[in-house]
Amino acid sequence: xxxxxxxxxxxxxxxxxxxxxxxxxxxxxxxxxxxxxxxxxxxxxxxxxxxxxxxxxxxxxxxxxxxxxxxxxxxxxxxxxxxxxxxxxxxxxxxxxxxxxxxxxxxxxxxxx
Amino acid sequence: xxxxxxxxxxxxxxxxxxxxxxxxxxxxxxxxxxxxxxxxxxxxxxxxxxxxxxxxxxxxxxxxxxxxxxxxxxxxxxxxxxxxxxxxxxxxxxxxxxxxxxxxxxxxxxxxx
Numbered sequence: 001x002x003x004x005x006x007x008x009x010x011x012x013x014x015x016x017x018x019x020x021x022x023x024x025x026x027x028x029x030x031x032x033x034x035x036x037x038x039x040x041x042x043x044x045x046x047x048x049x050x051x052x053x054x055x056x057x058x059x060x061x062x063x064x065x066x067x068x069x070x071x072x073x074x075x076x077x078x079x080x081x082x083x084x085x086x087x088x089x090x091x092x093x094x095x096x097x098x099x100x101x102x103x104x105x106x107x108x109x110x111x112x113x
Numbered sequence: 114x115x116x117x118x119x120x121x122x123x124x125x126x127x128x129x130x131x132x133x134x135x136x137x138x139x140x141x142x143x144x145x146x147x148x149x150x151x152x153x154x155x156x157x158x159x160x161x162x163x164x165x166x167x168x169x170x171x172x173x174x175x176x177x178x179x180x181x182x183x184x185x186x187x188x189x190x191x192x193x194x195x196x197x198x199x200x201x202x203x204x205x206x207x208x209x210x211x212x213x214x215x216x217x218x219x220x221x222x223x224x225x226x
Contacts, residue, residue: 065166
């Protein structure tokens with residue numbers, strides 16, 4: 001098992017875990033680009049958005065719903081936040097296990113206009 | 114009806130529509146920030162991620178699946194792309210009807226590192 005996110009899910013690599021349920025896990029990005037920077041990750045290994053099938057729709061939506069709850073917990077739901085899924089080399093994907101970034105707070109405002 | 118996206122959905126405002134099914138519509142962003150910049154929008158008016166309920170999970174996932182198909186159509190699936198949902202003032206949301214940005218190609222690489 002070489003996937004770092006699978007190792008975190010299995011408890012074999014450390015992470016600042018904020019949330020876990022039967023479908024997803026959420027932990028803080030180890031290289032945050034804003035004061036709130038959390039990754040929401042499906043427990044099942046899916047490489048990227050390119051590998052998603054229609055049967056995964058509810059799972060992907062559940063990732064967004066978990067992100068929404070985390071935004072409330074972090075106290076950023078009112079001011080605002082961004083949810084981002086990067087795919088492939090030019091999309092900036094660095095770990096090839098599907099994940100959604102929740103980015104908010106200081107510095108997030110200037111990203112992407 | 115003052116929502117510009119609801120007007121596009123109703124055929125009362127112009128847009129470069131690329132895709133439509135029973136749940137979502139997709140059209141080119143009128144102010145593109147990259148060579149591919151498409152918005153995927155649910156037909157039903159939902160203001161933002163903050164208003165999503167668990168029952169909307171499949172809809173949100175379907176938006177991502179539609180985006181994946183559009184990335185293939187645009188010829189950017191291999192090189193990579195970003196899917197982004199902005200929420201609230203500091204999140205950069207400008208139209209308060211839920212939408213997902215599909216951004217790829219020239220200039221997308223430098224965004225968000």
